Amino acid sequence: MTHNDTGKMPVPRDFNHPSAWEWHQSYGQPPVVAPGICADAGQIRIVVFVNEPGDNLIDLPIHAACFLHVCGNTENVGFLGDLVRILGVATMSNQLSRRSVLGALAAGGFLAHGGFARFGIAEAHQPFTAAQALEKIKAGRKIPVILDTDIGDDIDDTWALVLLLKSRQLDVRLVVGDNRNALYRGKLIAKLLEVAGRTDIPVGLGVGLEDRPGRQSPWIGDYDLKKYPGKVHEDGVQAIIDTIRSSPEPVTLICIGPVQNIAEVLKRAPDVAQNARFVGMHGSVYKGYGGSKEISAEYNVKVDPKALQAVFAASWEVTITPLDTCGLVHLTGEKFRKVYESSDKLVRAVMDNYQVWRETQAKKQLPPPERSSTLFDTVAIYLAQSEELTEMETLSLTVTDDGFTRIDPNGRPVRAAVRWKDLGAYEDWLVEHLIS
Ligand SMILES: [Ca+2]
Numbered sequence: 001m002t003h004n005d006t007g008k009m010p011v012p013r014d015f016n017h018p019s020a021w022e023w024h025q026s027y028g029q030p031p032v033v034a035p036g037i038c039a040d041a042g043q044i045r046i047v048v049f050v051n052e053p054g055d056n057l058i059d060l061p062i063h064a065a066c067f068l069h070v071c072g073n074t075e076n077v078g079f080l081g082d083l084v085r086i087l088g089v090a091t092m093s094n095q096l097s098r099r100s101v102l103g104a105l106a107a108g109g110f111l112a113h114g115g116f117a118r119f120g121i122a123e124a125h126q127p128f129t130a131a132q133a134l135e136k137i138k139a140g141r142k143i144p145v146i147l148d149t150d151i152g153d154d155i156d157d158t159w160a161l162v163l164l165l166k167s168r169q170l171d172v173r174l175v176v177g178d179n180r181n182a183l184y185r186g187k188l189i190a191k192l193l194e195v196a197g198r199t200d201i202p203v204g205l206g207v208g209l210e211d212r213p214g215r216q217s218p219w220i221g222d223y224d225l226k227k228y229p230g231k232v233h234e235d236g237v238q239a240i241i242d243t244i245r246s247s248p249e250p251v252t253l254i255c256i257g258p259v260q261n262i263a264e265v266l267k268r269a270p271d272v273a274q275n276a277r278f279v280g281m282h283g284s285v286y287k288g289y290g291g292s293k294e295i296s297a298e299y300n301v302k303v304d305p306k307a308l309q310a311v312f313a314a315s316w317e318v319t320i321t322p323l324d325t326c327g328l329v330h331l332t333g334e335k336f337r338k339v340y341e342s343s344d345k346l347v348r349a350v351m352d353n354y355q356v357w358r359e360t361q362a363k364k365q366l367p368p369p370e371r372s373s374t375l376f377d378t379v380a381i382y383l384a385q386s387e388e389l390t391e392m393e394t395l396s397l398t399v400t401d402d403g404f405t406r407i408d409p410n411g412r413p414v415r416a417a418v419r420w421k422d423l424g425a426y427e428d429w430l431v432e433h434l435i436s
Pocket residue numbers: 149150151154156157256257377
C-alpha cells in the first residue's frame with residue numbers, strides 16, 4: 001500500500017482480495033486479472049474477469065465515478081460473495097446471481113458503506129454535472145455543446161436545431177445526423193447552417209451513409225454538400241470523439257435521436273464519457289405519448305434500445321426529458337402565430353420546412369397550420385441550458401430490450417425532467433428565443 005498526497009489514508013493502488021489465490025486454486029485457471037480493485041489513469045475500476053474475457057463482458061456503472069466490469073457466470077457466486085463482503089455489503093444471500101450482486105451494488109449498498117473512500121481511494125474521476133454546467137451559464141459563460149440529431153424525420157429536430165442556434169448560452173461545436181440516412185440529414189443540417197450564417201459550425205455524417213429521400217427533401221432541393229463552406233466530417237462519430245477529447249472544458253452532448261452514433265462513440269472511445277455529460281430526449285417514465293397514464297416505448301428508445309443501453313452504461317451523468325415533459329409541448333393560438341408571422345430568416349426556414357413536412361405527410365396541400373406538431377426535441381435544448389421550469393428527479397432507470405425506460409432498482413441513476421413547473425412559461429420562453 002502507498003499513501004495518497006494527504007498522507008492520511010492508505011491507497012491500495014493494486015489491492016488484491018486475499019481470496020484471489022484461493023479462487024485460482026479452486027477453479028484451476030488463473031484469473032485474467034486478479035480480482036480486486038485497482039486505480040489507473042484517474043479511473044477507478046473493480047475488475048472481475050472470470051474465464052471468458054470479452055465474451056459476455058458487461059459494463060455497469062455502480063456510481064457515476066466507477067465501473068464494475070464483471071465477466072463470468074453464476075458458478076462464481078462464492079467469489080462474487082467475497083467481493084460483496086469486501087465492499088461492505090454483509091447480508092447478501094448465498095444464492096447470489098451476478099445480476100443480484102450488481103443490483104445490490106447499484107442500489108447503493110456499496111456507496112452506503114463508504115464506497116471507494118473505504119479503501120482510501122479519493123481521486124476518482126468526477127463526472128461533469130448539470131449543476132456545474134448551469135453554474136457556468138449563470139456566471140455568464142457559454143458552454144460547449146454537440147448536437148446529435150435525427151433531423152429530417154419528425155419536424156421537431158428542425159425547431160430544436162434553430163432554437164440551439166439562437167441560444168446565447170450554448171456554444172455549438174458540431175452537429176451530427178443520427179439514425180442512418182446520413183447524407184440526407186447532413187445536407188439538411190448544412191443548408192440550415194448556411195441560412196443561419198453559421199458555417200463556422202462543422203457538420204458530421206453519422207453512421208449509415210445512405211442518401212434516401214426524406215420528408216424534407218423538397219426543401220433541401222439540389223443542395224450540394226460538397227459546397228458547404230464549413231467543415232464536413234465524413235466520419236461524424238470520430239468527429240464527436242475528437243471534439244470531446246480536444247475540448248479543454250467538458251462538453252454537453254445533446255442527443256435528440258436514437259443515439260446509434262453515440263453507441264459507436266462509446267465503443268470506439270469509452271474515455272469520452274469522462275469529458276462530457278449526456279442530455280437527451282428519451283423515454284417515458286410516468287406518462288406516455290399524449291400525457292397518457294400508460295408509459296410508452298418512446299421512439300428514440302424503441303428504434304435501437306441497445307444504443308441507449310450503451311449510453312446508460314457509460315460513466316457520465318445522464319439527463320433526459322422523457323415524454324412526461326417533452327411530449328406535452330405544442331404551440332397554438334397567439335404563441336404559434338408569433339412564430340408563424342416572424343420575418344426572421346431562420347424561423348422562416350423552420351416554417352418552410354414545416355409546410356413541406358406537412359405536405360409530405362398528407363400527400364396534399366393543406367391550409368396554413370394553426371398549431372405546431374409536438375416539439376419534443378426543443379426541451380432537450382432547454383435542459384442543456386436551464387432547468388428552472390422543470391421538476392427534476394434522479395431515478396434508477398433501465399432501458400429494456402423492447403424500448404421502455406423503466407424504474408428498476410438494478411438500473412442506473414438518471415436525472416429526468418418528470419413534470420413541468422409551468423408549461424405555459426416554457427412555451428413563452430420557446431417563442432421568445434425562436435423569434436429573437
Ligand atoms: Ca429527433
